[in-house]
Amino acid sequence: MTMNPDQRPLEVAPWVDTDRLPGLTPRAAARLRQCLEHPAAPRFTGRSGHRLTAQAVRQLHADKAAMQQPDPRWMATFLAHCRQQVPHYRHYPWHNDVSALPTTNRHDLSRNLTAFVPDDIDPAQLIAYETSGTTGHPLTVPSLPLVAARYHCFHERILSWHSIDLQSLSGDTGVMLVGDQQRCFTYASVLPYWDDKVLLKTNLNPADWPEPDARGRYIDACKPLLITGDPRSLSTLLSLAFSHRPAAILSTSMTLLQGLKDRLVQRFQCPVINLYSMNEAGPIAADDGSGNGLRLVQSTLRVEILDRQGKPVITPTDRGEITLTGGFNPCLPLLRYRTGDYASLTEDAQGRRYLQQLDGRPPVRYKTARGWLNNVDITHLLQPFGLAQYQLHQDQHGGLTLGVLGDADRADLERALSNAFGSGFPVRIGRLQPKADKLIQYTSHYPGAHNG
Amino acid sequence: MSEMQCGPSMHLLHQRLLAYPESPSPRGLDLLALLHDLVRRLDSEATPDALAALAGLPLCQAGTVESTVVDLDEAEFARLYQQYENLDAAALDTLEQETRTALDQHGLANINTPDQLKAETAEPPSALLQMTWLLADDAFTGATLFASDLVSLLCSADTLMAQAHPNRQDEDQREELIRLALNGLRLKAQGETDRQARDRLLMVSSTERARVVAASRAAEERAEAIRQALAEQRAREAADKYTRE
Numbered sequence: 001m002t003m004n005p006d007q008r009p010l011e012v013a014p015w016v017d018t019d020r021l022p023g024l025t026p027r028a029a030a031r032l033r034q035c036l037e038h039p040a041a042p043r044f045t046g047r048s049g050h051r052l053t054a055q056a057v058r059q060l061h062a063d064k065a066a067m068q069q070p071d072p073r074w075m076a077t078f079l080a081h082c083r084q085q086v087p088h089y090r091h092y093p094w095h096n097d098v099s100a101l102p103t104t105n106r107h108d109l110s111r112n113l114t115a116f117v118p119d120d121i122d123p124a125q126l127i128a129y130e131t132s133g134t135t136g137h138p139l140t141v142p143s144l145p146l147v148a149a150r151y152h153c154f155h156e157r158i159l160s161w162h163s164i165d166l167q168s169l170s171g172d173t174g175v176m177l178v179g180d181q182q183r184c185f186t187y188a189s190v191l192p193y194w195d196d197k198v199l200l201k202t203n204l205n206p207a208d209w210p211e212p213d214a215r216g217r218y219i220d221a222c223k224p225l226l227i228t229g230d231p232r233s234l235s236t237l238l239s240l241a242f243s244h245r246p247a248a249i250l251s252t253s254m255t256l257l258q259g260l261k262d263r264l265v266q267r268f269q270c271p272v273i274n275l276y277s278m279n280e281a282g283p284i285a286a287d288d289g290s291g292n293g294l295r296l297v298q299s300t301l302r303v304e305i306l307d308r309q310g311k312p313v314i315t316p317t318d319r320g321e322i323t324l325t326g327g328f329n330p331c332l333p334l335l336r337y338r339t340g341d342y343a344s345l346t347e348d349a350q351g352r353r354y355l356q357q358l359d360g361r362p363p364v365r366y367k368t369a370r371g372w373l374n375n376v377d378i379t380h381l382l383q384p385f386g387l388a389q390y391q392l393h394q395d396q397h398g399g400l401t402l403g404v405l406g407d408a409d410r411a412d413l414e415r416a417l418s419n420a421f422g423s424g425f426p427v428r429i430g431r432l433q434p435k436a437d438k439l440i441q442y443t444s445h446y447p448g449a450h451n452g
Numbered sequence: 453m454s455e456m457q458c459g460p461s462m463h464l465l466h467q468r469l470l471a472y473p474e475s476p477s478p479r480g481l482d483l484l485a486l487l488h489d490l491v492r493r494l495d496s497e498a499t500p501d502a503l504a505a506l507a508g509l510p511l512c513q514a515g516t517v518e519s520t521v522v523d524l525d526e527a528e529f530a531r532l533y534q535q536y537e538n539l540d541a542a543a544l545d546t547l548e549q550e551t552r553t554a555l556d557q558h559g560l561a562n563i564n565t566p567d568q569l570k571a572e573t574a575e576p577p578s579a580l581l582q583m584t585w586l587l588a589d590d591a592f593t594g595a596t597l598f599a600s601d602l603v604s605l606l607c608s609a610d611t612l613m614a615q616a617h618p619n620r621q622d623e624d625q626r627e628e629l630i631r632l633a634l635n636g637l638r639l640k641a642q643g644e645t646d647r648q649a650r651d652r653l654l655m656v657s658s659t660e661r662a663r664v665v666a667a668s669r670a671a672e673e674r675a676e677a678i679r680q681a682l683a684e685q686r687a688r689e690a691a692d693k694y695t696r697e
Contacts (some may be wrong), residue, residue, distance in 0.1 A: 051691045076497075084600055087671060094638065095457040095596040113682075114675035123677045128685035129693075140682050148691040155695070177695070189692045199692050228695045252695045277695055 011047065014188060020049025021190060023057070028196035031172045035188050035198050038221055040214035042202055048187040051127070051145035059146060060193050064153045070299040078300070078326055082335050085118035089335055103310055103323060103336040109280070110139050117142055121331050131279040141279045142331040149193055150328050154283040154297050155226075155250070161288035161295065162271040164247055166194065169225045176224035176246075177201040180233040184208075200224065204236045216242035231256050232389055232405060238263055250275050250286075255359065255441060257379075259386020276341075276358060281327050281334060285355045293346070293354035301326040303353070305345045306338065319344045319357050364442040364449050366394050369422025375442040381420055385413060391432055394444040398425045403432035456646045459639030460591035465630045468589050469582060469620045477581045484512040490588055491602045498599030505603050511580060576617045580609040583633050597637055605636030612636075613659055628656045635660070 011017070014036060015029040035041065052060070071077070079098060082089040088108075092101050109116055117123075127148070129141040156166045174197030179186075184203035191197050200222065206212040219242045227246045229237065230253035249264055249272045256274040264272040276294050277283040281301065285294035296303060305313045305320035313320040322339045343358040359379075365372040378392055389405040400417060404410075410429045417427045444450070478486055487506045491498050506512060576582075583606065610616045612632045618625040631653040634641060640649035654661050 048692050080598070080600060083598070091455050093455050093457070094598070114678040117678050119674070123674075123681035126678070126681045126685055127691055128682045130686060140686060142678070142682060143691075145691040148693045151693055151695065191692070250695055275695065283695070 014047060017047070017049065020047060020051060021192075022050075022052060023054050023192060024190070025192075025196055028190040028192070028198075031196065031198050032188055032190050035173065035200060035222055038218060040210060040218040040221060042186065042208045042210075042214070042218065044186045044188055045183075045203075045208075046185045046187045048189050048201070050149060050189065050192060052149055052192060056146045056149070057192055060149050060153070063146075063150060064156075067153055067157070067299065074300045075302065075326070078333065079335075081118065082333050085120050086116060086333060086335075087119070088112065088115035089333075092335075098325070098336075099304075099312070101336055103306070103338050104334075105338040106139060106280070106340060109332075109337075113140060113142070116333070117331055118333060126331060129279050139279070141329075143329055144331060147282075147329045147331070151282055152191070152193055158250075158273060158275065158283065158286040158288070158297055159226075159248055159271075161286075162248060162273065164271070166225075169247055171197065171223055171225050173198045173200060173222040173224045175199050175226045175228060176219065176222065178204050178227060178229035178233045178237055180204045180229075180236040197225070198222070204233060204240070213241070216240040220244045226250060228252060230254050231260055234264060235260055235389075235405070238267060246270055248273060252277050254389065257387060257389070258383050263386060276355065278339065278341075280332060280337065280339075281324050282329065284322075284324070285358075288352075290348075290354075292348060292352075293356035294343075294358060296353045296355070298326070298328065300328065303345060303355075304336070305343065313344070316346050317344050322355065322358075359441065364444050366392075366400075366421070366444060366449065367398055367425070367446045368420065369424055373420065377420075378442065381416060382413075385409075385416075389432060391441055391443070394446045394449065396445040396447065398446060400425060400427045402427065402429050404429065405432040454646055456638050456640040456649060457595055459595055459634050459637070459641060460589065461642040462627075462630065464591055465586060465589070465634075465641070466623075466626055468586055469626050469630065472577065472582060472585050472620055477577050479511060481512070481514045483581075483584075484509075487512070487584065487606060490584060491599050491606075494587065494592055494595075494597045494602055495599040498602075502599040502603060505607050509580070509607060511578065576619050578610050578617050579613055579615070579629060580606060582618060582620060582629060583609045586630065586633055592637075595637070595639060601637050605633065608636075613657070624656060631656055632660065 013033075014020075015033040016024070018024050021028070036044070075098075083092070083094050084090070088104075094101075104116075117126075121142075125144055126142045127145060129143055131139050131141060159166055174191055174194050177200070179202065181203055182205065184201075184205070186201045186203050186208065188201075189199045191199055202208070202218075204215055206215070209215050209218075219240070223244050225247045226249070227234075227237065228250040231251055232254070234249065234251055234256075245268045248270050249268060251261075251264075251272060252275045256272070261272050261274070271289065273287050274294060275283055275286045281298075283297050284301065284303070285296050287293075288295040302325040304323040304325070305318070306323045307313050307318070307320050319342050322341045322343055324334045324337045324339060327334050341358065343355040345353060346356055347353045359375060365374045366378065375392075382390060385408045387404050387408055391403040393401045393403075395401070400421065402413060402417065404413065413429050414427050418425075421427065477483075484506060487509075488503055491503060491506075577585075587602070613625070613628055615625060618629050620626050620629075631641075631649075634649065635653050640646060644652070654664065
């Protein structure tokens with residue numbers, strides 16, 4: 001039951017809130033207070049905390065050490081746990097090889113989530129993350145404070161690929177999450193596992209700030225070492241006047257297009273890292289600067305690429321649905337979980353594995369006067385325009401609608417698409433409505449669009 | 453896709469139980485060693501951790517039950533042997549006669565012949581021992597079995613049926629024992645569908661029927677506890693995470 005705001009007991013100030021921030025040190029409290037009371041600070045709409053006990057922080061450090069040397073038998077242990085502890089998996093045909101076990105998807109989780117929570121998880125310890133997604137299946141992801149903190153270990157690993165050692169960076173503010181939404185849950189917190197640095201979750205919507213220019217002033221005052229956000233919010237960040245340069249920028253939630261990435265790199269002179277992450281599995285893969293795609297980050301997460309029939313794709317360059325087994329959230333062990341996202345999986349000479357051609361949706365092909373163009377071709381076609389975000393739809397008669405976010409020359413865009421599609425395929429350019437957190441980039445109602 | 457793996461035929465398993473050997477059943481450490489061997493034979497990847505629970509079985513306790521292996525030092529053996537030699541058969545007869553007379557006076561004498569007494573007091577082997585004998589059949593070696601399932605089945609064997617010592621001459625009890633064993637290993641009898649295997653088990657086993665009802669209730673209660681915990685948590689904020697997904 002949610003209480004009305006006026007029924008809620010009076011809350012203590014965040015910098016003495018040891019319920020949400022157990023073990024809060026004077027240093028952390030001082031840093032937090034400074035960020036919250038800064039004249040340019042935004043209106044924070046919520047409260048949050050790491051909720052980690054001292055024992056959980058110790059466990060996190062142990063996890064980090066264990067990550068360096070993963071148990072080679074982790075998969076057998078994981079499968080045995082699924083078979084014995086997870087109600088939904090218990091009745092699987094376990095006498096078969098794992099590759100013959102059924103797959104699950106977001107719809108399965110959404111419909112009967114409790115059957116996926118292992119019996120050895122104490123419900124009293126659970127925390128919950130809600131996620132809307134684009135598949136029409138809203139989902140509550142059960143988790144633990146320790147699991148949320150484990151994200152940090154993976155972010156550390158990703159940044160190390162870019163020669164950034166998070167622990168050695170000095171500064172009071174560790175991370176600033178930037179959003180750009182009508183309404184957004186925002187808060188300030190501290191990270192006991194990262195030298196008591198401050199975490200700020202902010203909304204760049206000017207309505208949340210004392211005045212629009214306060215946004216830039218606040219960033220310059222807090223000097224966050226990392227800035228994270230979706231491409232749309234990072235695009236807004238580019239429009240703000242401030243001089244601070246973070247050590248790195250992490251882009252999540254949506255495809256980061258090359259044009260926007262180039263502009264961010266040019267402005268901030270730091271690595272801009274595209275991160276593929278989801279509530280169900282945490283960080284899955286990230287750009288490591290090699291140009292090979294997004295490198296898999298979790299050593300105890302098995303990635304399969306499945307075709308439409310649920311069989312592994314035949315050649316490594318084939319795209320298919322990213323399907324996950326394993327992970328680091330003991331409350332939601334994933335067993336052949338079909339993510340609804342599509343990519344190909346390749347391995348380099350050193351055994352590093354990369355997701356390539358990653359798009360959030362099944363492949364779509366578009367009818368042109370000369371035949372078919374697949375969505376990857378469209379990505380290449382639109383890349384030079386540096387769009388922050390776009391969506392292309394082909395209707396059942398072949399007409400094209402391109403929704404764009406960002407300042408692009410519409411006439412140029414129209415010309416590029418008309419040239420690619422040829423006569424008989426009218427092109428309309430509109431403004432993308434920034435309503436959903438994630439959008440389906442490529443859609444089509446043209447007959448045969450999904451049969452490629 | 454079928455959830456259950458195909459196991460041996462019911463006929464073969466009935467025959468196997470009927471052929472339970474008359475020789476004394478192993479106890480204590482002998483039994484524990486035998487169970488370890490059995491589980492390892494059926495799941496070559498069985499780990500010591502997976503086998504650990506077997507050591508807690510009452511029948512496997514060293515010292516609390518008689519074992520066929522007794523460690524005696526030479527002096528102790530000599531003393532016991534001497535005691536045995538000294539037993540006076542005539543004195544024993546007298547003692548027995550006194551007892552018979554006492555029983556006679558209460559109208560209780562000669563109800564059973566000594567042979568009858570022996571047959572009736574010799575209990576059938578426990579469900580655990582019968583199940584162990586059953587699973588030792590070569591027919592099980594072809595299936596993909598898991599040590600955890602085997603250990604769990606063996607540890608609960610004596611509580612699965614209404615009778616801790618099922619009468620293997622009784623066809624219904626035999627059928628129940630066999631089907632419980634197959635179910636515990638996620639097997640179905642040869643020629644049966646998953647559905648038939650489940651239905652037939654529920655038909656012969658009242659304890660399984662009760663267990664299914666209780667398990668279903670427990671699962672529903674747990675699901676409700678998780679739903680409630682998540683609903684309460686949704687109303688609050690979760691813990692910090694520094695990327696959006």
